[in-house]
Amino acid sequence: MTILDNKYYHEESIFKAENLLREAKRQKGLSDCNVPSICLLDPDGDICSYLLRNSEAKLDNCWACYHTKLYKVQLKGIGIGIIPYVVGSSFAVLIAEQLFVSGCETLLSVTSSGIISKVDNQIEYILIVEAVRDEGTSYHYLSPDELSTINDSLLSLLKNNLIPQASNVMVGKSWTTDAPYRETSSAIDNMKAAKVHVVEMEAAALYAFGKVNKKRIVCFAHITNSMAQGGKDFEKGIENGSIASLHLIGLTAAIVKEMNLGSYCSS
Secondary structure: OOOOOOOOOOOOOOOOHHHHHHHHHHHHOOOOOOOOOEEEEEOOOHHHHHHHHOOOOEEOOOOOOOOOOOEEEEEOOEEEEEEEOOOOHHHHHHHHHHHHOOOOOEEEEEEEEEEOOOOOOOOOEEEEEEEEEEOOHHHHOOOOOOOEEOOHHHHHHHHHHOHHHOOOEEEEEEEEEOOHHHOOHHHHHHHHHOOOOEEEOOHHHHHHHHHHHOOEEEEEEEEEEOOOOOOOOOOOOHHHHHHHHHHHHHHHHHHHHHHOOOOOOOO
């Protein structure tokens, strides 16, 4: 039996996120309230740590997850929920499932990534348009013959409104792996041939989940390393890249909010 066997894509799951959170709220004595409509996954935790250190984020008691904490921050006058340390495809989608039944309408992710194909020196972030599915979680949502991509209308919106404002961002393709210490020379060469720009650990699964469930998800890859092949790697910038990332998050949130899109953009 392989990971591709026994995938019943048109059958509902017995175990549902909303039922889990219902019981979590009961056990924790939490009120039935919503998280912010725009939320962010912060896998490295640096953004959240910076905000907490500067007393700019507060704990959100509407979040009933057993595994994580959600903090609220105001960016450009918009309330945003941030969850740190959500690393890897399976964890990211587990949290995404729970966020979207808790009031989230747009989910952003800013994850560290390793460079695969050279980009211009001023580029710090890749707006991921497609992610190679070299992990397991996406195959529970999307059949193997389908691509894991950002929603077309959402991509058009961001290309027209975000990219002109952010000279350090370009659109590109990522390789999502769940085995970072198996990034071999041959695998990297294959990804270069496929015109992949970066390697990361969440986007393919998040986009697959979003595509199937019609949820609005935007994944950015922060280019931070060359997979430790030389010295002085993993330097993310001032405050570990938090200030630059928050600027990008604020711009993206403002664009999404201003366009007043429904819960999903049609393709």
